Structures are given as structure tokens and as C-alpha cells.
Amino acid sequence: MIDHSIFKGDHRHADVPSEPLQTFNLNDPKFDVEVSGDYVMVIANCNDDGLSIVTLGSMEWKSVGGFLPGDIFGLMFFYAGLAAIYFVVTLWYHCGMKMYQEAAIPIQKYILATMVVGFLEVAFLGIDLFIWNINGLRYPAVAYTALGLGVLKRGSSRCLGVMVAMGWGVVRESLGATLAKIIFLGLLYSGLTLARDFLAIAAESVQHLSQIQEEEELLDLALVLTPIIIVINIIFYCWIISSLSSTTEYLRNMNQTSKLRRHMQLRCLIITSLVIVGLLLALNIVQVFTNYLNQDQMWIMQAVTHVNYLFVLFGVGILWRPNSHAKDYAMQMELPGLGEDENELELSCVVPSAEDMDDENGFKIDDAVAT
Structure with missing residues (x-):
């Protein structure tokens, strides 16, 4: 018995x-x-003589709400709401580009593509949790698609950060050969991150003792890729900060008031996002030592990460939103005036690149700032 x-x-x-x-x-x-x-x-x-073997068979655990673990149950509804917000924002931006397609600039296409990838990621994440909650099983195709889209979103967002920091659409009509370097670095980051994540998943799926050595090899390879990904992340962040500083200094020296205002708003946006990331990192460290959050509240930390990303993306979309003058904006230079309101006059001319503009002594502005 x-x-x-x-x-x-x-x-x-x-x-x-x-x-x-x-x-x-x-x-x-x-x-x-x-x-x-x-x-x-x-x-x-009962009445165990030490020789009997107890076979439990299979067990199934299900809460009133479904099969999802309680610590991620709230994420299912969060992803559904976030996907709806992404859909509205993406539809608004797409309609704006269609309405002002004659004045569209290339960077708006990258912003729209990043919005689409973000929408697809949270949509597949929500579908994955919904299927899991209903059936008690996860569909690998849906889960892996969500993982791949998440990696692609992070890579494209880093590329977009460099593009807007360099002033594409504000002081540059195009990025030239630099665009290929940005995309290459983004694809390298996405490829290595995707490989690391899949290696970690493959190691976790090991079920037999005979495969323990294989598991260790997969984990070792994932650990080798991790520092490379960290280095690429550092390159991206330094590139964004350096480009943002150079473009801001260039606009200030050239008395480009309205363009400078837009880039200052972008800088505030990025600083706010970095502060949120820093707070999340600090809270995660505190959580490890104090467990101040219950298990069913841990999903909030992950939700804040997604909201922070949408906050930055939506802010960039507002700053570079489609309008009838968007195409001419990067090719107009404000005429510096003596009064506060006299800088609103603009001349239709090609604005030189912030990296190529020379000062009166023949030195590049970037070099002058560096010295």
C-alpha cells in the first residue's frame, strides 16, 4: 500500500x-x-522490505489558471498587452511613411523594421506562453522563433542607436561606407548571441548520464562566446556615446539650434534608458542576496526590460517621425542670427558631415574637440 x-x-x-x-x-x-x-x-x-521498487508513473501539475508556473503567469498577459501597443505604434509609423512617402528618408525604414521585429518578438513570446498554459507543453518552433527574434531585435536596436547618434537624417543625408560596418557588427553580435543561446539550450536538454561530457563541451563553447559578445557590446556603447558627443558638439559649433535640440532630446532619452538598466541591474543583485521579491513577482523585472526598450524605440520614432519636410531636413542648414528667434531661417544646402567639416585653421572639428 x-x-x-x-x-x-x-x-x-x-x-x-x-x-x-x-x-x-x-x-x-x-x-x-x-x-x-x-x-x-x-x-x-508501507511494509517496505528494502527490496521493492516504487514506480510513480507520470504526474501533472496544473493551477486554476493553467499549466504556466506562477512566477511567469503574469508575463502571458503582459506580452499580450505589449504586442497590442507595438502593433498600434508600428501601424502609426507605417501609415505616416505611406502618407509622406515622397519625403521619406532611409533611416525611417530601419526604425520601422526594428518596430516590426519588436512586435513579432513579443507576439511569439505571448503565443509561446499561451500554448504552454493551455496544453502544458511548449512548441519548440514557437519558442525558438521568439528567441531568434529577440536576438535580432537587440542587434538591430544597437545598429539603430549608432545610426541616430551619428546624425543620420539630421546632419547626414547618408552614412556611406560606415553603414556597412554598422550592419556587419550588428549581424556579428546577433549571430554570436544566437549561437550562445542555442548552445545553452542544447546543454540544458541533456537527459542521460552518458551525455554529461557533451553537455560540458557545449557549456564551455557558450562560455567562450560570452566574452566576445561582451566586447562587441562595449564597442557598440562606446560608438554610440562617441558619435552622439561628436554630433552634438558639431551642431553646437554650427549654431544649428533646432537640430541641436533634437539631438539633446535623444541624449536625454538614452541617458534615461541607461539609468533604468542600471537600476534593474542593482535590483537583480539585491534580489540575489535578499530575496525581497516573491517568486510570482519576478516577471516584473523582465517586463520592465521590455518596456524600457519600447520607450527608447518609441522616442526615436517620435524624433524621426515621418513628415512632409523629413527628406529636406538633413539638407538644410540654419542661418545663424543675432537674436534668439532669428535662427529659424534655413538655407537649402547640403550640410557637411560632422566628421568631414574643417574649421578655419584646416583642422577637423572632431580633432579639435578631441584636443
Whole structure:
């Protein structure tokens, strides 16, 4: 005879009551949970002579809301709402580009593509959790698609950050050969990150002891890729900060008031995003040592990361939104005036690149700033 008893308690403090909350036999193995919390199942085999083997068979755990673990249950509804917001923002930007297609600039296509990738990622993440919650199983095709789209989104966002920081669409009509370098670095980052993530997943899927050596090899290869990805991240961040500083200084020296205002707004946007990232990192470190958040609240940290990304993307979309003068904006230079309101006059001419503009002494502005 096998007696199955389920006790309620907190596994972290081993606070298990002395009496079982409910007993059941093999004919009626269902246990209805009436109070939320952590549960411990104890199985006792009566008349055990030490030679018997107990076979448990299969067990299925399902809450009232579905099969999703409680610590990520809220993410399912969050992804659904975020996908709806992404859809509205992407549709607004696409309609604007269609309405002002004659005045469209190339960087708007990259912004729209990044919005589409972001929408697809959260949509597949939501679908993955919804299927898991209904069936109790995850579809690998959906989960891996969401993973790939997430990596592609992070790579494209880094490329877009460099593009806007260099003033594409504000002081540059095109980026020339630099655009190919930006895209190459973004693809390299995405490829290495995707390979690392898939190696980690393959290592976690090892189920037999004979494959332990293979698991260790996969983890070692993933660890080798990690520092390379970190270096590429550092290159991207330094490139964005350096380009943003150079473009801002150039616009200030040239008295380009309205363009400078836009780039100052972009700088505030990036600084705010970095502050949020820093706070999340600090909270994660505190969580490791204090456990101030319950397990069912941990999804909030992941949700804030997605909201922060949408905040930056939407802000860039607003600053570079489609309008009837967008195409001429990068080819107009403001005429410096003596009064505060006299800088609104603009001359139709090609604005030189911030890296190619020379000062009166023949030195490049970037070199002068560096010295």
C-alpha cells in the first residue's frame, strides 16, 4: 500500500505541518489546492522490505489558471498587452511613411523594421506562453522563433542607436561606407548571441548520464562566446556615446539650434534608458542576496526590460517621425542670427558631415574637440 500525503509549507524554511492536509489513494489521485503557496508531497511505502521498487508513473501539475508556473503567469498577459501597443505604434509609423512617402528618408525604414521585429518578438513570446498554459507543453518552433527574434531585435536596436547618434537624417543625408560596418557588427553580435543561446539550450536538454561530457563541451563553447559578445557590446556603447558627443558638439559649433535640440532630446532619452538598466541591474543583485521579491513577482523585472526598450524605440520614432519636410531636413542648414528667434531661417544646402567639416585653421572639428 502506498500512502500519498500532501503537506503545505514553505520549502525555504521547512515549515511543514505535522498533519496532512489531504490524503488520497491511487483510485482518486487528484488533489485540489484551496490556498496558494508552496506544497510538499511526501510518499510513504508501507511494509517496505528494502527490496521493492516504487514506480510513480507520470504526474501533472496544473493551477486554476493553467499549466504556466506562477512566477511567469503574469508575463502571458503582459506580452499580450505589449504586442497590442507595438502593433498600434508600428501601424502609426507605417501609415505616416505611406502618407509622406515622397519625403521619406532611409533611416525611417530601419526604425520601422526594428518596430516590426519588436512586435513579432513579443507576439511569439505571448503565443509561446499561451500554448504552454493551455496544453502544458511548449512548441519548440514557437519558442525558438521568439528567441531568434529577440536576438535580432537587440542587434538591430544597437545598429539603430549608432545610426541616430551619428546624425543620420539630421546632419547626414547618408552614412556611406560606415553603414556597412554598422550592419556587419550588428549581424556579428546577433549571430554570436544566437549561437550562445542555442548552445545553452542544447546543454540544458541533456537527459542521460552518458551525455554529461557533451553537455560540458557545449557549456564551455557558450562560455567562450560570452566574452566576445561582451566586447562587441562595449564597442557598440562606446560608438554610440562617441558619435552622439561628436554630433552634438558639431551642431553646437554650427549654431544649428533646432537640430541641436533634437539631438539633446535623444541624449536625454538614452541617458534615461541607461539609468533604468542600471537600476534593474542593482535590483537583480539585491534580489540575489535578499530575496525581497516573491517568486510570482519576478516577471516584473523582465517586463520592465521590455518596456524600457519600447520607450527608447518609441522616442526615436517620435524624433524621426515621418513628415512632409523629413527628406529636406538633413539638407538644410540654419542661418545663424543675432537674436534668439532669428535662427529659424534655413538655407537649402547640403550640410557637411560632422566628421568631414574643417574649421578655419584646416583642422577637423572632431580633432579639435578631441584636443
